[in-house]
Amino acid sequence: xxxxxxxxAKLTDRNEGDGLRGVILGIESSCDDTAAAxxxxxVLRANVIAGQEVHAAWGGVVPELASxxxxxxxxxxxxxxxxxxxxxxxxxxxxxxxxxxxLMGALLVGTCFARSMAQALDVPIIGVDHVKAHSLxxxxxxxxxxxxxxxxxxxxxxxxxxxxxxxVRSSSELVALGSTLDxxxxxxxxxxxxxxxxxxxxxxxxxxxxxxxxxxxxxxxRVSLPGLDLSFSGTKTAFRELVASVRQHGEDALVExxxxxxxxxxxxxxxxxxxxxxxxxxxTGHSRVGLAGGVSMNSGLRERMMELASEKGWELLxxxxxxxxxxxAMIAVAGGLLWQAGKVDGLDLAPQARIPQ
Numbered sequence: 001x002x003x004x005x006x007x008x009a010k011l012t013d014r015n016e017g018d019g020l021r022g023v024i025l026g027i028e029s030s031c032d033d034t035a036a037a038x039x040x041x042x043v044l045r046a047n048v049i050a051g052q053e054v055h056a057a058w059g060g061v062v063p064e065l066a067s068x069x070x071x072x073x074x075x076x077x078x079x080x081x082x083x084x085x086x087x088x089x090x091x092x093x094x095x096x097x098x099x100x101x102x103l104m105g106a107l108l109v110g111t112c113f114a115r116s117m118a119q120a121l122d123v124p125i126i127g128v129d130h131v132k133a134h135s136l137x138x139x140x141x142x143x144x145x146x147x148x149x150x151x152x153x154x155x156x157x158x159x160x161x162x163x164x165x166x167x168v169r170s171s172s173e174l175v176a177l178g179s180t181l182d183x184x185x186x187x188x189x190x191x192x193x194x195x196x197x198x199x200x201x202x203x204x205x206x207x208x209x210x211x212x213x214x215x216x217x218x219x220x221x222r223v224s225l226p227g228l229d230l231s232f233s234g235t236k237t238a239f240r241e242l243v244a245s246v247r248q249h250g251e252d253a254l255v256e257x258x259x260x261x262x263x264x265x266x267x268x269x270x271x272x273x274x275x276x277x278x279x280x281x282x283x284t285g286h287s288r289v290g291l292a293g294g295v296s297m298n299s300g301l302r303e304r305m306m307e308l309a310s311e312k313g314w315e316l317l318x319x320x321x322x323x324x325x326x327x328x329a330m331i332a333v334a335g336g337l338l339w340q341a342g343k344v345d346g347l348d349l350a351p352q353a354r355i356p357q
Contacts, residue, residue, distance in 0.1 A: 020340060022093035025117075026332025027078065029110030030102025030130045031161065032061045034073035037328035038085035039336055044141045045085030047322060047329040050077050061160075067105030074113050081328070092123055094344075096335020099127030100352035102161070107351030115347050124344040126335040129355055130326075131157060132174050134292040135166045136337070137323045137330035149317050154286045156277055158301070159293035159326075160186030160201075163230050163273070164357060165280050168290075171337050176357035177280055178228025185269050186295045188232040188239075192265045195243045196258055206262045207298050213263025218242060220268035228276050228283075232269065239265050266300045274304050281314065290317030294325045 020042035028035040037047040050073040082089065097114035100107055111127070118125040135155040139148045151171065157164045163180040183191075186203055193202020220242065223234045243261060247254050281289060291305060296319065309316040323329060338344070 020333070020336040022336075022339075023087055023091045024332045024336045024339070025078070025081070025092050025095045026128075026328035026330075026335060027074075027095065027097040027110050027114050028130070028326055028328040028331045029070045029074065029106050030098045030100070031106060031326060032066050032069070033326040034070050034077050034110075035326060035328035035331075036074075036078040036081035037332045038081050038087060039141075039329075039332045040085065040087065042141060042336075044329055044332075045087070046081040047327055048077050048081045048084065049322070049325070049327055061103070063103045063105055066103055067109060070106050070109035074109060078113075078117075089117075089121060092121055094124045094126060094335065094339045095121075096126045096128050096331050096339070097349075098130045098133070098331055099345075099349060099355075100130060101355045102130060102351075102353065104351060104353045107353070111349055111351045115349060119347055124339060125347065125349055126338050126343070127345045127349045128331045128334045128338070130331075131162050131164060131355070131357055132166075133330040133334040134159070134162070135168050135174055135290070136171065136334045137292050137319055137327070138168075138290050138317055139171055139337075140323055140329045140333050142320070149288060149290065149315075152284070152286055153288035153290055153315075153317060154277070154280050154284055155290040155292055155317075156273065156296070157293045158185045158273060158291070158295035160184060160190060160203075160295075162186075162293060163232070165228050165276060167280075167284055167286075172341060177284075178230065178276060179357055180230045180232065181225070182231050182233040183236060185230075185232060185273060186293070188236050188269055189265070189295065189298075191236050192239050192262075195240055196254070196261060203295065203298065206266055207300065209259045209262035210266040210300060211259075213259035213261070215263050215267055217257075217260040218264035220264050222268060222272050222275075228280050230272060230276060232272070235265075235268050235272070239268075266298070270298070270300045270304050273301065274308060277305070278308065278312075281312070287313070288315040288317060290319075292319060292324065297321055297324050
């Protein structure tokens, strides 16, 4: 297919960006958010995200329902991203898509759509590791004009499905230092909220309640593992037992104790995360540390990280909310960096539910 070069010339002359050239469409569909973003010469023109309210009634993400919702959302979301960015399909130079990890059915929707579009437009397709992309979200151009962070830095990615410490040595060299051996921090928040009778997603509700709670009233154990790996299954078990002991006094007693129970859960999770961050910073000798993933918006985690940064002289890298949760801007940037390095995939690109980090 012949590209619309006159249109492309107009686009490429508009901004210099941060080194990435061309028009890159990013597509994300790893869990319950359908997202599309457009980068033009390293400048983010659109970042559209469609959530899925259908899961609230079930208290968590239902894979089959997620897949169906992605099928409904993906065309409107991509169309909106293109309209907001002011580019047409013929302007696209490359398509970056999440290849995993994630829910297989959800990933299939995104990768099949991206493969079909790449074939129709005769452009390269780049499969992106969703977890690595969270660390690269710090390289997404900002509306405020702020520059990409200097490397190296340590990044803590915390979300509903992932808890990972990454040594970001450069935008092309990311080394996992430690990860969760069982449950992710976000899952622990959501499951804890469910035990308290709170709706899904429960993490933000735990955060709001914890601000009103007494940190000293209940204390949950901290799981201490050697090295930089994390584990939250024991935290969930201990919290379940604590909630059960309070519930013995009646539902009214449980409602009265909600803020204090939420504070105990949040304090335990935040403490375990930040202890590993301190150890990792000491081992790497880095002076910069970043947060990414949906749980990175937790106020308790942010406050503790700001305290540590002040105490230890670290530079703390924080993302705006739209780049913390699952989004396609980070996929577009990660894919653009791979494309720039000549690393592209074929039309046989297959999704992977699990990708070793």
